[in-house]
Amino acid sequence: MATQEIKKQSPKVYIDRPDHLSGGHRLCAGCGAPVILRQVLMGAGDSPVVISNATGCVEVSTTIYPYTAWKDSYIHSAFENAAATISGVEAALISLKKQGKVTEDFKLLSVAGDGGSYDIGLQAISGALERYHDIVILCYDNGAYMNTGFQRSAATPKGAWTTTSPVGKVRPGKNQQRKNLTEIAIAHNIPYVAQASPHNFRDLIYKAEKAFAAKGPAFLNVLSPCPRGWRSKESDSIQLAEAMVKSNYWPLFEVENGVYKINYDPKKRKGAVADWMKQQGRFRHLFTPENEWIVEETQEMTDYQWERLKAMEEATARFGTQEAAEAQEPAE
Amino acid sequence: MAQTEVKTLAITGNGAVSLAMKQVDPDVVAAYPITPQTDVVQNFSQYVANGDVKAEFVTVESEHSAMSACIGSAGAGARTMTATSSAGYALMVEVCFVAASMRLPIIMTTVNRALSGPINIHCDHSDSMLGRDSGWLQIYNEDGQEAYDATVMSFPIAEHKDVRLPLMNMYDGFIISGAIGPLKPLSAEQVQQFIGQAPDYPKLLDAKNPVTMGPFDGLHGWYFEQKIAQNIAMENALDVIQDTYDRFYELTGRRYEHLMKYRMDDAEIVVVVANSAAGTARAVVDKLRNEGIKAGLIKLRTFRPFPVKLYAEALADVKVVGVMDRADSFGAPGGPLYMEVLTSLYQEGQCAKAVNFIYGLGGRDVFPQNIEDVYRRLDAIAKGEDAPRERIYVNAKGM
Numbered sequence: 001m002a003t004q005e006i007k008k009q010s011p012k013v014y015i016d017r018p019d020h021l022s023g024g025h026r027l028c029a030g031c032g033a034p035v036i037l038r039q040v041l042m043g044a045g046d047s048p049v050v051i052s053n054a055t056g057c058v059e060v061s062t063t064i065y066p067y068t069a070w071k072d073s074y075i076h077s078a079f080e081n082a083a084a085t086i087s088g089v090e091a092a093l094i095s096l097k098k099q100g101k102v103t104e105d106f107k108l109l110s111v112a113g114d115g116g117s118y119d120i121g122l123q124a125i126s127g128a129l130e131r132y133h134d135i136v137i138l139c140y141d142n143g144a145y146m147n148t149g150f151q152r153s154a155a156t157p158k159g160a161w162t163t164t165s166p167v168g169k170v171r172p173g174k175n176q177q178r179k180n181l182t183e184i185a186i187a188h189n190i191p192y193v194a195q196a197s198p199h200n201f202r203d204l205i206y207k208a209e210k211a212f213a214a215k216g217p218a219f220l221n222v223l224s225p226c227p228r229g230w231r232s233k234e235s236d237s238i239q240l241a242e243a244m245v246k247s248n249y250w251p252l253f254e255v256e257n258g259v260y261k262i263n264y265d266p267k268k269r270k271g272a273v274a275d276w277m278k279q280q281g282r283f284r285h286l287f288t289p290e291n292e293w294i295v296e297e298t299q300e301m302t303d304y305q306w307e308r309l310k311a312m313e314e315a316t317a318r319f320g321t322q323e324a325a326e327a328q329e330p331a332e
Numbered sequence: 333m334a335q336t337e338v339k340t341l342a343i344t345g346n347g348a349v350s351l352a353m354k355q356v357d358p359d360v361v362a363a364y365p366i367t368p369q370t371d372v373v374q375n376f377s378q379y380v381a382n383g384d385v386k387a388e389f390v391t392v393e394s395e396h397s398a399m400s401a402c403i404g405s406a407g408a409g410a411r412t413m414t415a416t417s418s419a420g421y422a423l424m425v426e427v428c429f430v431a432a433s434m435r436l437p438i439i440m441t442t443v444n445r446a447l448s449g450p451i452n453i454h455c456d457h458s459d460s461m462l463g464r465d466s467g468w469l470q471i472y473n474e475d476g477q478e479a480y481d482a483t484v485m486s487f488p489i490a491e492h493k494d495v496r497l498p499l500m501n502m503y504d505g506f507i508i509s510g511a512i513g514p515l516k517p518l519s520a521e522q523v524q525q526f527i528g529q530a531p532d533y534p535k536l537l538d539a540k541n542p543v544t545m546g547p548f549d550g551l552h553g554w555y556f557e558q559k560i561a562q563n564i565a566m567e568n569a570l571d572v573i574q575d576t577y578d579r580f581y582e583l584t585g586r587r588y589e590h591l592m593k594y595r596m597d598d599a600e601i602v603v604v605v606a607n608s609a610a611g612t613a614r615a616v617v618d619k620l621r622n623e624g625i626k627a628g629l630i631k632l633r634t635f636r637p638f639p640v641k642l643y644a645e646a647l648a649d650v651k652v653v654g655v656m657d658r659a660d661s662f663g664a665p666g667g668p669l670y671m672e673v674l675t676s677l678y679q680e681g682q683c684a685k686a687v688n689f690i691y692g693l694g695g696r697d698v699f700p701q702n703i704e705d706v707y708r709r710l711d712a713i714a715k716g717e718d719a720p721r722e723r724i725y726v727n728a729k730g731m
Contacts, residue, residue, distance in 0.1 A: 048539035052404060063547035065554060073536040076546035077403045077430045084397035088362055088404025088412070089536060091388040095359040095410055096537060098386070102409075104539040124400065127393030 002191035002329055003256050004213040008206040017042045018071075020049060025069035026061040030234030032224035032241065033058050033140045035198045037111070040138055040220065041072075043208025044107040048072055050093075051109050052086035054116030055079035057147040058140070080120040083128040083137055086110040090133045107212045108134065113224075114141040114155035118181050129188040129217045132330045136211045136218045139181065142226035150229045150282075154179040158301075159294035161282045162229070172291045173282070177301060185219035186255050189328050192218040194254035198225075199242040203252055203263055210254070216329065223250045231281020243276040248306040249298075253313075257328070259320035260313040269306075273299045341515045345508035348476035348515045349415070349441050349501075350375035352483035354385055355523040358439075359410035359530070362390035362401035366420040367453045368505035369443040373415060395420035399427040399438075406436035407545050409535030411487070414438065417505060418445035421459045425466060431498045432467025432562060434545055437490035437531075438498040440468075441483065444607065444658075445505040446694045454695020455505040457606065457659040461668045467562050469499040469569055470636040472606040476513045478633075479503040481586060484518065487527040488576045494568040496533065504608040506695070518584070526583060566637040573634055590639040592631040593646060595621060599628025601710035602647065604673055605656040606632040609691070609698050613656075616703045627707050638672050644680030647673075651714040652685045654706050656726070658692045666723055685719040691726035702727045 020041035027034045037058065041049060049072040053059045059076045062069040077085050086108050096102040110128070112121050117139035125137055144162045145151040152165040158177045161167050165174035185193045191214040194207040204222065211218035223244060225237035232240055244250045245264060252264040274295050277283040286294050343351070350372045353361070365373040379385045390405075392398045398414050406412040416424060421442055431438055442460050446452040460470060469490065473479040482501045490499040503509065518526070534543045549555045570590070577588035592610075595617050596602065603613055610631035620627040630646055647653055655674075657667025665671060666688035674686050689706050692698050706726065713719045725731045 048542070050408070050536045060548045060550060063544050064551050065547040065549050066552065068544035068547060070544050071542065073538070073542040074544045075404065075407050075536055076548075077400060077434075078427055081396060081400035081427060084392065084400035085404035085407075087390055087392070087397070088360065088401030088406075089408045090404075091360045091362065091390045091401065092405040092408035092410035092412075093537060095386070095388045096408070099359075102537045104537075106537060106539070123393060124397050127397055130393070131391065 002215045006210045030227040030237040039204045040208040047107045049107045052082045054082040054112035056113045082110045084124040110137045115145040118154040140224035142224040146229040167285045182221045190217045197223045197241045246270040257325035338516045345476040346371040348480040355520040360405040368509045369417040395423040399424040408537045411530040415441040417443045418459045428466045435496045439486045440500045452694040461659040473503040492572045507608045590634040594629040596628040600626040600651045602628040604630045640676040643676040652710045656689045
């Protein structure tokens with residue numbers, strides 16, 4: 001099997017793991033990204049990591065020359081190519097290890113926001129997943145190009161205000177529903193894909209550890225609250241992430257060797273999308289008689305996606321055979 | 333010391349370069365196929381399939397990812413190569429600038445092909461000229477032997493501590509890439525000995541000394557100085573390239589210089605040209621010399637860094653110089669090579685008459701008669717005819 005069994009640990013175990021990202025970075029108060037990065041890198045344990053980062057909030061806030069917030073090796077080259085860059089690092093690692101020039105077991109992580117993952121970086125991610133590099137690709141999804149001032153992306157929810165899907169007399173924010181990037185990653189038939197949220201840190205760290213332990217590519221899509229772009233309170237970020245998960249808008253699930261598993265199943269939905277939409281200024285204009293249909297439609301889409309996910313869990317349960325997993329692995 | 337008896341191979345330009353890649357056997361190759369570079373990638377794939385090389389071969393999904401993977405690989409400390417052409421090079425260009433700014437000694441073969449549009453698969457130099465300001469060393473090669481030799485020589489140049497810049501080698505698509513010519517190869521041992529061990533520079537895969545590469549320069553402002561440092565490295569490369577050429581001469585008896593002079597001693601009319609057209613031009617020079625016309629030829633090899641002083645020196649006593657460009661720069665005073673030569677003359681206070689000839693765009697043939705016409709025009713100018721300021725298009729329809 002390309003994946004390994006990983007136990008979800010108690011917070012006490014995780015808190016003792018080394019911190020790969022130091023304080024003093026300049027990400028905003030309430031930003032989900034540094035929380036997510038710390039949790040994901042806890043999944044790498046004591047291993048040295050090479051981080052390949054797309055242009056974006058994390059990059060501009062953690063590497064302001066001559067300072068760096070990274071305790072590991074880090075490379076940023078451009079916006080769309082973090083996954084391609086880490087592909088090259090992996091090739092170098094294989095070659096230099098064979099020659100005895102490198103001996104450590106490096107973990108390799110590619111990091112991009114939703115702009116660098118859903119949109120401009122999608123091709124590089126798809127290529128890297130298909131080539132089956134032994135890497136982890138992380139998307140911190142805050143639902144727009146926040147770094148450059150809140151422009152819409154393929155991850156922006158329908159109806160959301162952004163500066164390129166503004167609210168006007170004839171347009172109520174973004175016209176289209178989001179793209180489902182997690183399902184696109186799953187379609188690459190890689191060992192491990194998971195969706196997570198920083199409010200459930202045990203679940204996220206476990207998933208990161210599972211992703212790093214997998215032999216071959218793994219993809220993590222993590223919901224990342226953004227007070228600036230969401231027009232929400234800094235202190236609400238983690239609670240908002242939780243509400244989005246509880247409404248089934250952002251289900252916590254994993255797909256291991258093609259088998260779906262829902263990690264948080266509220267059985268009966270614990271809230272509606274309207275609950276957290278109301279707390280985010282980017283949706284303010286939707287709570288009017290003429291625009292309410294967008295909230296209703298988003299709820300319908302959410303319920304449909306959730307039912308579909310449950311059906312996938314049921315349908316794939318019997319397919320997790322060792323043979324099927326091995327057949328997917330590349331030749332040596 | 334010339335080599336003792338070496339078997340001469342009959343091989344295409346691409347075959348010669350892929351053989352050099354096999355003998356170099358870098359740590360990593362990341363490449364994407366494109367006409368007319370394709371068989372470089374195909375041949376290398378076969379070496380990998382046969383177990384002839386140890387290199388990790390990353391079969392990327394685009395040229396942008398090829399160069400990005402090269403950046404990751406070279407940044408990680410691995411000796412890294414790639415190859416491309418035309419639109420593929422254009423797609424790479426964004427990250428080519430990044431590679432140069434990170435001072436990563438990536439070696440790339442760029443088989444010259446016209447840029448779209450209209451789409452055209454044949455040779456001109458518009459692709460590599462697009463990247464003339466990208467911070468890469470650029471070496472132009474006349475034939476398969478030169479391209480092979482240049483590939484081997486690339487490593488000590490690009491990896492030299494005073495240079496540490498990426499390097500691209502050019503040769504003409506189809507005319508050289510696909511045509512069979514003679515090649516005197518080195519042995520794999522000679523190649524390994526010549527290139528030596530890859531240098532040790534700060535790298536990602538050093539767990540004890542982690543490094544942040546490609547940081548954000550938005551607030552503290554060292555971008556300007558970083559660019560100056562790149563230019564200093566370019567300047568340093570002039571000597572390093574010639575030293576490497578000299579060392580290669582000791583090994584092979586094949587002499588290389590930044591610019592290759594042919595019958596220049598008392599030349600009055602001179603053509604400057606790059607790549608395969610130089611071979612045609614030499615035959616024309618011989619013919620004109622037999623008629624008593626004092627014709628000479630300068631073949632460009634090193635385009636970045638541009639050896640300004642050497643051009644000024646070589647052209648010091650020349651009456652008229654014709655610069656032949658296989659790429660145009662729309663709206664500029666002339667083609668890219670013309671502007672460099674003109675600037676070199678001006679910087680050294682010389683004012684030989686210079687005329688720009690644009691030829692061979694999109695693979696348009698350049699026949700001996702076309703080059704002879706160029707020399708005849710230069711001869712007429714030397715004898716008093718006005719030198720045109722505008723470009724002269726060679727063998728273009730309706731001109």
